[in-house]
Amino acid sequence: MDTEFWHHKWREGDIAFHEGEPNTLLQAHFQRLDIRTGSRIFLPLCGKTRDIAWLLERGYRVAGAELSELAITQLFRELDLEPRISKAGSLTQYSANNIDIFVGDIFALHRDTLGPVQAVYDRAALVALPADIRQRYTAHLVEITDGAPQLLITFDYDQSQMDGPPFSIDQDEVGRHYGAVYQLTELTRQSVPVGLKGKVEAMESAWLLHC
Numbered sequence: 001m002d003t004e005f006w007h008h009k010w011r012e013g014d015i016a017f018h019e020g021e022p023n024t025l026l027q028a029h030f031q032r033l034d035i036r037t038g039s040r041i042f043l044p045l046c047g048k049t050r051d052i053a054w055l056l057e058r059g060y061r062v063a064g065a066e067l068s069e070l071a072i073t074q075l076f077r078e079l080d081l082e083p084r085i086s087k088a089g090s091l092t093q094y095s096a097n098n099i100d101i102f103v104g105d106i107f108a109l110h111r112d113t114l115g116p117v118q119a120v121y122d123r124a125a126l127v128a129l130p131a132d133i134r135q136r137y138t139a140h141l142v143e144i145t146d147g148a149p150q151l152l153i154t155f156d157y158d159q160s161q162m163d164g165p166p167f168s169i170d171q172d173e174v175g176r177h178y179g180a181v182y183q184l185t186e187l188t189r190q191s192v193p194v195g196l197k198g199k200v201e202a203m204e205s206a207w208l209l210h211c
Contacts, residue, residue, distance in 0.1 A: 003067055003105075010068040022054035023123055025153055025206040029187045030121075032208050033149055039118035042145055044106060044137075045125035048075035055121075056098060063117055064101040065109050072101050088113050107136070111144045120150040126177075127155055127166035134169075138177040147181055150209035155192070157202035166196070174207060182209035 035041075037059040046052065046064035048071045055062050056079075066072055072094050076083045083094040083101075091104040091113070102109050106125075120141065129137050154169040174184060185208040196202035 010070045020050065022050050023153070025188065025204070026051050026054065026121065026123065026151065029151060029206050029208070032187060033119045033151055033210075035118045035149075040116065042114065042117040042120045042148070044120070044122055044141060045128055046075075046101065047071045047124065048078060049124070051121065051123065052099070053079060061098040062100075063114060064099075065106045066101060066103055067105070069103045072103050075101070107140055109144060111146065114144050117145050117148050120145050120148050120152075122150055123153040124166075126152065127164070127169060130164070130167065134173075135177065142178075142181055147211060149211070150178075150182070150207070152178075152207040152209055154205050154207065155196060155202050156205065157196055157200050161200040162197065168202075171205075178209050182211060184209060 038061065040061040040063055041055055043049065043052065043062065043064040046066050047068070052062050052064065052075065069092065072083075076094060076096065079096075079099075081096040081099070083096050086093050086095070088102060089110070090108045091102045094101045094103060100115075102113065122141075125141075126134060126137065152174070154174060155166050156170045157168045159168045171186070178184060187206040187208050189203055189205045192202040192204050
């Protein structure tokens with residue numbers, strides 16, 4: 001799976017992964033991050049998620065990274081914001097009041113470019129990446145965010161029954177990626193109604209990663 005896979009998804013509007021409402025696990029468990037209003041939250045591979053509007057409305061600042069420029073132009077249009085567009089190395093930065101989104105390869109986003117963040121909310125990044133990329137991604141995320149606490153959403157299912165994304169990531173894998181850096185707390189584990197993509201029984205978990 002390469003970058004063209006995701007560009008094609010956005011061009012064709014094949015974005016069933018996009019939730020039209022703020023994520024219920026975000027709403028239920030965000031307070032467990034224990035950060036102040038006004039803190040800056042990083043959303044990796046954010047797309048045009050409605051979670052951004054939810055965070056902005058509650059007085060938080062948002063930073064994000066996204067491969068698809070089409071997704072981000074749609075995001076700013078839906079937020080009714082006129083972005084300032086500039087170059088940030090090989091990335092394109094879209095900014096407005098309290099929001100900065102970096103468009104391009106997340107591995108080209110460095111700590112100095114991102115700037116300080118107080119928390120990470122990963123609903124759609126780790127689960128979107130194939131196994132051979134996830135270790136590189138998680139190490140990179142810890143590095144550029146300086147080990148900021150995370151609210152992480154994962155799915156656990158029999159991957160022989162369905163190809164990802166979203167990919168299955170069980171408790172052991174979360175531990176392999178993050179156990180050396182964070183204390184891991186599984187906040188909730190619940191079945192996915194009607195199954196993942198309506199195809200396979202799956203469990204969805206929300207994790208708190210904190211030092």
